[in-house]
Amino acid sequence: MSSAAAQGLGPGEVAASSGADLASSTLAAKISVTPSGGGVAFEGVTVAYKGNTVLSDFTLTVRPGEIMAVIGPSGSGKTTVLRAIAGFVRPVSGRLCAGGRDVTDLPPRARGIGMVVQNYALFPHMRVADNVAFGLRARRAPEHTVRAEVEAALSMVGMSSFASRYPRELSGGQQQRVAIARALAIRPELLLLDEPLSALDAQIRQSMLEELARLHRSLPALTVLYVTHDQTEALTLADRIAILRDGKLVALGPSRELYQRPPNRFAAEFLGRANLLSVILDTPEAGEDNATVRFGATQLRARARAGIAASTSCLLCIRPHDLSLTAREPGANSLAARVREVRWKGELHDIALEAEGQALRLTTAPLRRPPEPGTMLSLYFSAADATLIPES
Ligand SMILES: Nc1ncnc2c1ncn2[C@@H]1O[C@H](COP(=O)(O)OP(=O)(O)OP(=O)(O)O)[C@@H](O)[C@H]1O
Ligand SMILES: [Mg+2]
Structure with missing residues (x-):
């Protein structure tokens, strides 16, 4: 039983008032939380808006304590996935389970999974402590419990000393930490995060990512569904x-x-970046890294994949950093390529090449003597780093 339930707090949505009340902060995070029995399952869930299907036969199980990222381009249905499990949109078909219970037909408040839906940002007229207390007070928790839980949640995100500030007196990263504390204050077992870092600059995003990882290590039972378009x-x-x-x-x-x-x-x-070379599969059999493919006149070894028949054309996926200018192992694949362009990017050299009329990219630690455009080079890569992909 969650501590909120143990205190006799009813499940319910913290509806965070109207949009006009919300901070016009730069943060675009929506965080919602449900205390339940941990894991989540979507079984053949289809969601349509006005007859227009935006999530189609979606099946996914998130194990208790797992961090599952849901990624995809804008409009691919990521937020809809969260809205479905949160109960804000009703699937036209399929089943939703949270904490081992079927919650498909339950409205958010009746799902028994106590839900906090958080909005884009913090309430601007409330101090940090009151923002974090919001979900607990909505559940009518006694004030001494509220104080203790708020303190615990703020301390979890390293924001204890900011309790009496207003959101406008915080940096973007600090506001984001408070938003996470607000979500955690009700001791959820499931945390839904919708693009929580998208409004932060790259450096803060990196440190917030590390903090989220640390937070999860300190709350290993917390199941996280993390929506982002950032791979x-x-x-x-x-x-x-x-x-x-x-x-x-x-x-x-x-x-x-x-x-x-x-x-x-x-x-x-x-x-991420991928070289996708058109190749013909010769022999798919004989062990993991032993498929042979033809790339023009060159024979290469690659990892086999079931479902691609011999003599068919397919793609060979090699990440740019898995290509190298020297053989890293005996028997590595090698192919001849002509240098097109060399770009120095501080931490690495990014080299555009062409082989058999196909474009390739190689990244490497900065070279003292980078190759000149027009030069022919041998590129090497391990069969274990070359993955076959069906063409379509
Ligand atoms: N309330 C709504 N009414 C009608 N269509 C909607 C509604 N909400 C979302 N959609 C449509 O559903 C599709 C999926 O939207 P969703 O918000 O899930 O995408 P997303 O992957 O979260 O995108 P983004 O990365 O831009 O946030 C989009 O085509 C969107 O236009
Ligand atoms: Mg979205």
């Missing part, structure tokens, strides 16, 4: 990543595996 945030923070495209789940897997072995072109390109 770096997802890769840094999430145990697993679900990729949405046009309302459909197109890829799902442990973050690292999805990055290293994307199942399709969309996932490969969405999760």
